[in-house]
Amino acid sequence: MAGPMRIRATEEGGVTTVRVLMAHPMETGVRRGPDGNPIPAHFITDVEATHNGRRVLSAVWGPAVSQNPFLSFKFRGATKGQRVAVRWTDNRGGTRTDEAAIA
């Protein structure tokens, strides 16, 4: 379940664009399994991105964000070679942090 995130960060003209692909089932809790019972909800509830320890984005999600969530955002103030970290937390207390260097 907690597979690695793919993070790509590129800086151009002072703006760093970050694209993240997370690995998560984002189960809504509405779907039924083959036995007819609902599959329990399991989805990312919180996302936080930081650069040099400073938060550059935070997000609160419900289960309607698509499976294997994609997220893209841009921020200023970083330079090539510096790192961006992204952390997600889900409704079962699962969490994962990955980071990437800005190209």
Add this chain to the structure above:
Amino acid sequence: MKPNRRTVLQTTGAMATLVSLGIVTAQQAHASGRPGFEARNLQDAFRALGGTAATSDQIRIVSPDIAENGAVVPVTTISRLPKTTEMFVLVERNPAPLVAGFTIPEGTEAEIQTRLRMGESSNIVAVVRADGQLFSAVKETKVTLGGCGG
């Protein structure tokens, strides 16, 4: 907008225990500390976010006019309103319209792209908090195959 990490983790852990003991329903657990996510219609979601929002042409929603797969609909929300601090994305006809909220710190652009589930053709509503006030914009996306899998 969101409580600090420690509070969220402690609350989530405590809630998870209560849910597994059957004391708190999963729905109640999701709702705690997350205003708007438990709302079952647009009006209640708006109320939870802070009230009415003035329509603004400074907010742009980029989404397909027709999405073939409602499970994965790319949506970009852009705000040109000065002092944008939060952006919310809602799908009007989803069982729980509020799908995502983003906090935009200073230095971050008010432009976020993600992918959403849409159960059926619906308005996508973007709500922006700028300088303490709420603004909104709407774009319809038709869906040929609904994405909730129910």
